Amino acid sequence: MLELLTGTGLAVAAGLNAYVPMLVLGLAGRFLDFVQLPAAWSWLENEWVLLILGVLLVIEIVADKIPAVDSINDWIQSIIRPAAGGIVFGTGASTQTAAVTDPAAFFESSAWVPVVTGVVIALVVHGAKMFVRPAANALTAGAAAPVLSTGEDIGAVMLSLFAILIPILVVVAIIGLVVLVFSIFRRLRRQRRSVAPA
Numbered sequence: 001m002l003e004l005l006t007g008t009g010l011a012v013a014a015g016l017n018a019y020v021p022m023l024v025l026g027l028a029g030r031f032l033d034f035v036q037l038p039a040a041w042s043w044l045e046n047e048w049v050l051l052i053l054g055v056l057l058v059i060e061i062v063a064d065k066i067p068a069v070d071s072i073n074d075w076i077q078s079i080i081r082p083a084a085g086g087i088v089f090g091t092g093a094s095t096q097t098a099a100v101t102d103p104a105a106f107f108e109s110s111a112w113v114p115v116v117t118g119v120v121i122a123l124v125v126h127g128a129k130m131f132v133r134p135a136a137n138a139l140t141a142g143a144a145a146p147v148l149s150t151g152e153d154i155g156a157v158m159l160s161l162f163a164i165l166i167p168i169l170v171v172v173a174i175i176g177l178v179v180l181v182f183s184i185f186r187r188l189r190r191q192r193r194s195v196a197p198a
Contacts, residue, residue, distance in 0.1 A: 002167045002168075003167075005163065005167035005168065005170045005171065006163045006164065006167045006170070007088070007089035007090070007091075007114060007117070007118060007163075008089070008121060008163075008170060008174070009159045009160070009162055009163030009167065009170035009173065009174070010025060010085075010088035010089060010091070010118075010159070010160060010163045010164075011085040011086075011088055011089040011117070011118040011121035011122045011125075012121060012122070012125050012159055012170075012174055012177070013088070013155070013156040013157075013159040013160045013163070014081055014082075014084040014085035014087075014088050014118070014122040014125075014156075015081055015082075015085060015121065015122040015123070015124065015125025015126045015128075015129065016081075016125060016126075016129065016152040016153070016155055016156040016159075017057070017060060017064075017081075017152060017153055017156040018056075018060070018077060018080045018081045018083075018084035018085075018122075019053050019054075019056050019057035019060055019084070020057065020153065020156035020157055020160055021084065021088045021156065021159070021160040021163070022044060022053050022084055022087065022088060023050065023053040023054060023057055024157070024160035024161065024164065025037070025044055025088055025091055025160070025164070026044035026045050026046075026049060026050050026053065027050065028164050029042070029044060029045040030045040030047075030050070032164075035164060037091055038090075038091060041087070041090065041091040044087075044091065060073070060077075061149075061153060064145075064149040064152070064153075065145060065146040065149045065150070066145065067137050067141075067142025067145040068137075068142070070133060070137070070145050070149065071133065071134055071137070074126075074129065074130045074133060075130075077126065078126065078130070081122050081123070081125075081126040082119040082120075082122045082123040082126065083119065084122060085118040085119050085120075085121055085122020085123070085125075086115040086116065086117075086118040086119040086122070087115070087118070088118060089114050089115065089117055089118020089119075089121065089122075090114045090115040090118060128181055129152065132148070132181065132184055132185060132188070133145070133148060135188050136148055136184070136188060139188060139191050155173075155177060158173060159173050159174075159177075
């Protein structure tokens with residue numbers, strides 16, 4: 001059960017920012033004794049992988065704060081975030097997969113199920129983000145981009161840490177995230193109605 005919460009928290013975080021949960025998971029596997037990544041995913045602990053993830057994270061953080069660039073970034077991330085969600089769910093759920101070494105064995109076994117689950121979770125979160133962000137930017141003349149992006153980054157970090165350290169808090173965090181998205185969506189609809197010509 002806790003493995004499922006860990007995987008879910010990491011996949012939701014990947015839907016917000018692909019690189020945060022991968023970097024947190026890789027650093028935890030490398031430096032925390034109580035985090036043991038499955039053998040097929042141990043490459044996340046490699047120092048070169050961690051460096052590349054760090055550089056990509058900085059690029060993502062900057063690009064996601066700039067209006068219009070953030071929408072282009074979201075389209076590019078439509079492949080990356082779900083893929084990251086599959087990786088971190090598969091890793092966080094402690095699945096021993098042959099994803100890296102033997103793709104045929106991976107699909108013949110049921111090891112692909114956690115990876116696909118993570119892809120779907122991250123894709124749903126990413127889709128919600130792609131839906132809300134352009135509307136918020138249009139209504140605020142781009143002022144919402146850095147605010148929403150910063151909130152998403154903080155949410156991704158918190159979800160990743162909860163998933164690894166206190167998985168039960170993932171449930172609370174996801175409920176809070178859903179409530180927040182619905183409240184933002186309702187506020188944007190109200191603003192759109194008030195701005196629309198009579």
